[in-house]
Amino acid sequence: MRYLSPAMTQNTQTIDVFSPYRLGPLHLPNRTVMAPMTRNRAGPGDVPGPLNVTYYVQRAAAGLIVTEGTQVSPQGQGYARTPGIYDAAQVAGWKQVTQAVHAAAGRIFLQLWHVGRISHPSVQPNGGIPVAPSALQPAGQIMTAQGLQxxxxxxxLETAEVVGVVEEFRRGAANAKLAGFDGVELHGANGYLVDQFLKDKTNRRTDRYGGSALNRARFLIEVTEAIAGEWGADRVGVRLAPTNPFNDIADSNPAATFAVAVNELNRLGLGYLHIVEPLPSDPIAAGEKPDIRFFRRIWGGTLMGNKGYDxxxxxxxxxxxxxxxxxxxxxxxxxxxxxERFRRGAALNAPDRPTFYAGGEKGYVDYPALGG
Ligand SMILES: Cc1cc2nc3c(=O)[nH]c(=O)nc-3n(C[C@H](O)[C@H](O)[C@H](O)COP(=O)(O)O)c2cc1C
Known part of the structure; x- marks a missing residue:
């Protein structure tokens, strides 16, 4: 054990990744959160299986695990073998994950996901076309089981149909509760459906979900309120990415748009706001750069930073x-x-990119822990 001199004990105010944190009703033993990561390894029916249990249990020492994006409906799916949270088999599969993580003394939130237009008929119900705020084809290609398309x-979406998608998120949140999660995170980032509503490159609507920043934030707020209604707001996090151009998305003034959205979120008493922070290379057409300090100024609750941290x-x-x-x-x-590697100052394993988004055990559950 480390000896604490009186000066050091007085200095217990110094916060670092090893400091505990009270997140609403949850006690986090450290501040090292596992970020959400799509790994495309769910079983048949997009049901989590034993391989997924092993992967999450191996990472149970995180202060908090946020799972991979998990579609709230068949229409919300964009890629092969991403898990769902809309039917009983998926709930039962996730229950195996949460029970095992809890048995290993961990905490785990489910990331609720709808991809909107970042999809393809090959993964849509009955080969249908994906939905979005506006009928705008994304630039580029998407990886499907048949290769890039x-x-x-x-x-x-018709105005009346938007209400149905909000309901899908509500049901996903209710199912996550049945599956034994400690809370949920709304995926509002990276060019998927919530982000498509927020940003004006992808939202050209003229109804109450389009036009002003307040109107473009309406879908985010309605979905968040629906989820918080199932969970209690303090077990709900929201993830936003103000400037990430991934998935052909942009806003003409992200600082202005996100100031309005965060102002609305502030009223809800949420567990946390999770920001995918701007990179110097992210294009910003106008306005202030909405970096993490910007969100610290305008957000009244727990703030989680992400991107490129060591x-x-x-x-x-x-x-x-x-x-x-x-x-x-x-x-x-x-x-x-x-x-533990942070604590010991140990060397880190390097990530193997070719196995990020497909495969089985390799590059998934075979990264060694310290000592073998
Ligand atoms: C393999 C992989 C899958 C990802 N899947 C998701 C996802 O499902 N949901 C999400 O919000 N972000 C996802 N991301 C983005 C990460 O959560 C994170 O924002 C990004 O990798 C930057 O963090 P880092 O620098 O610590 O890697 C993914 C990233 C990687 C590398």
């Missing part, structure tokens, strides 16, 4: 009070015992 022009940068951001929690994606993917 061009995106298609999506169906613009131990040193995470500790600096926590110490300076810029964030309360830090999430790590690729480092957690490759290092199941990441908190």
């Amino acid at each position: 061009p995106f298609v022009t999506p169906h613009a 131990l040193e940068r995470a500790n600096a951001a926590l110490r300076d009070g810029i964030v309360d929690l830090v999430s790590f994606a690729s480092l957690f993917l490759a290092n199941p015992d990441l908190p």
Whole structure:
């Protein structure tokens, strides 16, 4: 055990990745969060199976695990073998995961996902076309079971249909509760459906879900309220990515748009806000760069930072009070015992990119922990 001199014990205010954190009703033993990561390894019927149980249990020492994006409906799916949370078999599969993570003394939130237009008829029910706020075909191609295919022009949701999608999120949240999760995170980032509504490159609607920033934030707020109605707001996190251009998305003034959205979210008393932070290479057409300090200023609750953090940068951001929690994606993917490696200052395994989004055990459950 480390000897604490009186000066050091007085200095217990220094916050770092090893400091515990009270997240609403949850006690997190450290501030090293596992970021959500799609791994395309669900079983038949998009049901989590034993391989997925092993993967998450290996990472149970995280302060909090956020699962891979999990579709709330068949229409919300964009890629092969991503798990769902809309039927009884999927709930039962996830229950095996949550029970095993809890038995290993971990905590786990489910990430609720609808991809909107980032999909393809090959993964849509009856080979149908995906839905979106507006009928705008994304640039580029999507990976399908038959290889890369061009995106298609999506169906613009009718106003009345939007209510049905909000209901899908509500049911997904209710199912996550049945599956024994500790809470849920809404995937509002990275060019998927919630982000498609928020940003004006993908939302050209003229009804109450389009036009002003407040109207474009309406879908996010209605979905978040529906989820919080199932869980209680303090067990709900929201993930946003103000400037990430991934999936052909942009906003003409992200700082202005996200200031409005966060102002609305502030009223809900949520567990946390999770930001995929801007990179210097992200294009910003107009307005202030909405970096993590911007969100610290405008957000009234727990703030989780993400993107490109290592131990040193995470500790600096926590110490300076810029964030309360830090999430790590690729480092957690490759290092199941990441908190212990941080504690010991141990070397890190390198992530193997070819096995990120497909395959079986290799590159999934075979990254070694310290000591073998
Ligand atoms: C393999 C992989 C899958 C990902 N899947 C998701 C996902 O399902 N949901 C999500 O919000 N972000 C997803 N991301 C983005 C990460 O959560 C994170 O924002 C990004 O990798 C930057 O964090 P890092 O620098 O710690 O890796 C994924 C990233 C990777 C590498």
